Amino acid sequence: MNTMRTGFGSRMSAWVRTWLRLQGHALFSSLGRLWRTPWMTLVTVLVIAVTLVLPLAFYLVLKNLHALSERIENHWQVSFYLEPQVDRKTAGKLLGKLRNDGAVAEARLIDKETGLAWFRRYSGFGDVLQALPDNPLPIVIEVLPKREWEDPEKLASLVERWQRWKGVDFVQWDMRWLQRLKAWLDLAERGAMLAGVILGSAALLVVGNTVRLEIEDRRREIEVMLLLGATNRFVRRPFLYLGFWYGCIGGGLAWILVFGLYLGLRPQVDRLAGLYDGLYHLRFATPGEIAIFWGWAVLLGMAAAWLVVSRYLWSLRHSPA
Amino acid sequence: MLRFDQVSKRYPGSGEVLSGVSFAVERGQMAFITGHSGAGKSTVLRLAALIERPSRGNILLAGKDVTRIAAHAIPFLRRRLGLIFQDYRLLHDRSVFDNVALPLLIAGYGPEEIERRTRAALDKVGLAGFERRYPITLSGGEQQRVGIARAIATRPPLILADEPTGNLDPDLSVEIMEMFRDFNRIGITFLIASHDQGLVSRFADQVIHLEHGRLV
Ligand SMILES: Nc1ncnc2c1ncn2[C@@H]1O[C@H](COP(=O)(O)OP(=O)(O)OP(=O)(O)O)[C@@H](O)[C@H]1O
């Protein structure tokens, strides 16, 4: 019993050692092969990197837009501009009515004086107002709807109802703008996904074609190996590693290129963001995202190699040699 | 060691290349296949090496029926065979050492074992010291000896050789055959296709003669 177990264990570990040795051999011999034709390798890797740059860049743009729109979407604020003749007392009643409205989470009143003070501070037209005898600003009530009303269509119907209240001049909410942004984001997301798929297949084709040429080059070698008892797996292995290196180096290079783009764009975006309220900083990918995309690139390279070699091995078996 | 039972073979789009061929090569034999060009000698060897499958009949290797063996099992059977070719089939971008070591690498031997067996095989064919040379820098006879070293490196019980001396001059051919006979004496079975009558009558224990795909 005991001897059987150790026998099995040592056979197992011998098998694992053999496996690891073959993997290591294939890993470095394929790297050596790439090194032997440096220009060819460089061009291939560059082409792969360039095809991967676009989907990556798209992804980052979308990520930033999402982050931006999330900030905006927090502002479901609705402003009631009351008619000029409405006084403070009537406005207080309206405020109470709104606070009792089931759709309202929060409401606050901005009286004429506060409004004027803000206007002076932010508009830059303070001097002009100074010259006016009366305060021309209406009383404003700002309302934040409850969570369940945070939806463009629902809110639109709500706003329509409020619009008809007595004493309300107009109710403002920039719905269209939000809706448009959302639609654009959806479109961009779909486009980016499509571009990712198309360009990913392009990378697949590039790796596949390179591996095909390599197979063409090593046709004799493959034939001899099969005659000497090589399994399909043994024949496939160096090519899989070739795909691995293409994916790995191409993916890494793509990230470097995208990082270059990011560094180039960041000052512009900072300046642009500075013109609006807050400072928005362009975001780069997290280490996790980098790892995932890189992994995908490696997988892509290996998948392309696997497909091409398997197809070739299949054709060997099914054609009269 | 090797048995053909009523084996027939037709290639896609060809007539019957072999018709009902039956023979057996016993362990320890030095057997030759002879016959005119196109008689089917290479086809017999390709069937024995499982490069082709028979259209009819059965093939037994070391007592095991391999006629309908699954494709994924073939590599493991091939490792128990040594194959030698008329055109040597060496890899020109690899050194002599790497060429001979290839079947050992494929069979999964460790580096020390590969080193030891490769050197031993090269030594046996008289090419000790040629490890770092490349096949193109060798004469035809030397290249064929590399091919032989590669075939014996895994110490297979059976070696199949298709006109191994077809490209060599008579003296070299005899030298190669003598080398085969030495290996045969230590227990390796040989099946050799040849149309050199002189060699066949001098070295054969057994002759399988084919004419138009039939045993005569
Ligand atoms: N892949 C193939 N497809 C079709 N016909 C083939 C194929 N291989 C061989 N043949 C035919 O089979 C017959 C026997 O061929 P084989 O190569 O076995 O002859 P051989 O005895 O080895 O001849 P040689 O002495 O010239 O090498 C020939 O007529 C050949 O044309």
Ligand SMILES: [Mg+2]
């Ligand atoms: Mg022949």
